[in-house]
Amino acid sequence: MRKFWLALILFCTLAFAQQVVVVLDWYPNTNHTGLYVALEKGFFAEEGLSVSIVEPAKMSAEQMVASGNAHFGVSFQEFVTYARAEGLPVVSIAAVIQHNTSGFTWLKASGISSPKDWEGKTYGAWGTEIEEAMLRTIARKYGVDWSKIKMQTVGQLDFVTGLRQRVFDFQWVFYGWEVIAAKLAGLDVEFLALKDIDEVFDYYTPVLITSEKLIQQSPELVRKFLRAVSRGYAYAKNNPEESARILLKYAPELDEKLVIESQKYLSTKYWEDSPKWGWQDEKVWRRFYEWMRENNLVPEIQIEKAFTNEFLP
Known part of the structure; x- marks a missing residue:
C-alpha cells in the first residue's frame, strides 16, 4: 500500500509539474553535471519542475533563451556580453565555476x-x-x-x-x-x-542564463530552478565520482575515464573563494567588458544588467 501511495504522489507531482526546457551550450560534459544530478536526484521534481535538457540545434543557447524556445541555458560571460550588444535580452543568473579554467x-x-x-x-x-x-x-x-x-x-x-x-x-x-x-x-x-x-x-565561464522576460513574468520559477540546480552542483562537489556516473547515464557516448577525472577536477572549482555557489562579482563582469570595449569587440552597453545574483538561494 505504501508503494502505491508513493507512486501516486510521484504521478501527481509529474502530472502537475511546470514544464521547463534547459538548453546546453554544446554536447553534455562535466560543466553540466549539476543539471543532470538535479534531474536524476529529483531536485527539480521537488520544486514542481519537469525539466528537459536539450542540445542547441539551429539556434545558439542565447538565441533560444532570448526567443523563449528555452527557459534557461548554459552560456559564457563573453557570449552574454555579445548577445546583449546585439539586443538579445539574456541575463546570467549564476556562475557554474568561480574562475576561468x-x-x-x-x-x-x-x-x-x-x-x-x-x-x-x-x-x-x-x-x-x-x-x-x-x-x-x-x-x-x-x-x-x-x-x-x-x-x-x-x-x-x-x-x-x-x-x-x-x-x-x-x-x-x-x-x-x-x-x-x-x-x-x-x-x-x-x-x-x-x-x-x-x-x-579571469572571467565567468560557463554561466547559466535566462531571459529578462522570464525574470519579469516568472521570478519564482527562476528561484525554483536555481534552488534545484545549486543542490545539484553541491551534490557534485561532494560526490564527484557518483555524479560523473549520473552524467554518463544521460550521455553514455562520453568517455568514462575522461568524465570521472574531469568531474574530480571541476568539483573543486564550484565554490573556491565565493560566498556561495553561483555568485558573480560585478568587478569581474566590468573588467572583462572594458577589455572587450577597448578591443572594439562590443559597443557600449549597461554591463550591470547582464547578470544578477538576486535569485541565488
Whole structure:
C-alpha cells in the first residue's frame, strides 16, 4: 500500500509539474553535471519542475533563451556580453565555476615554455575575433611579434588529434576537458591558465542564463530552478565520482575515464573563494567588458544588467 501511495504522489507531482526546457551550450560534459544530478536526484521534481535538457540545434543557447524556445541555458560571460550588444535580452543568473579554467596548452616537446616562445609556432584557431584579440593582447604583454605567429583554423578538430598530428603547436582549451583528455591519452603537455596571464581574463565561464522576460513574468520559477540546480552542483562537489556516473547515464557516448577525472577536477572549482555557489562579482563582469570595449569587440552597453545574483538561494 505504501508503494502505491508513493507512486501516486510521484504521478501527481509529474502530472502537475511546470514544464521547463534547459538548453546546453554544446554536447553534455562535466560543466553540466549539476543539471543532470538535479534531474536524476529529483531536485527539480521537488520544486514542481519537469525539466528537459536539450542540445542547441539551429539556434545558439542565447538565441533560444532570448526567443523563449528555452527557459534557461548554459552560456559564457563573453557570449552574454555579445548577445546583449546585439539586443538579445539574456541575463546570467549564476556562475557554474568561480574562475576561468581555460588556457593555452602545448606539448612539452614543442619547444614552448611560455608565450615568449610563440613566434614561429602554429596556433590552432577556432576562428573568432575575441580569440585573436586575446592573442594580440598576450603577444604585446610578452613582447612577441604577432606577425610571426601562424594561425591555422581547425574548426571542430579534436584537440588530442591536432596535437598528435602536429596540425598546430598550441591551442586555447579548457583544462577540465581537453587537457585531461590529452593526459589520459598519454601526451606530455604544458598548460598556462588565462587567469595566470592577466587578471582581466579571469572571467565567468560557463554561466547559466535566462531571459529578462522570464525574470519579469516568472521570478519564482527562476528561484525554483536555481534552488534545484545549486543542490545539484553541491551534490557534485561532494560526490564527484557518483555524479560523473549520473552524467554518463544521460550521455553514455562520453568517455568514462575522461568524465570521472574531469568531474574530480571541476568539483573543486564550484565554490573556491565565493560566498556561495553561483555568485558573480560585478568587478569581474566590468573588467572583462572594458577589455572587450577597448578591443572594439562590443559597443557600449549597461554591463550591470547582464547578470544578477538576486535569485541565488
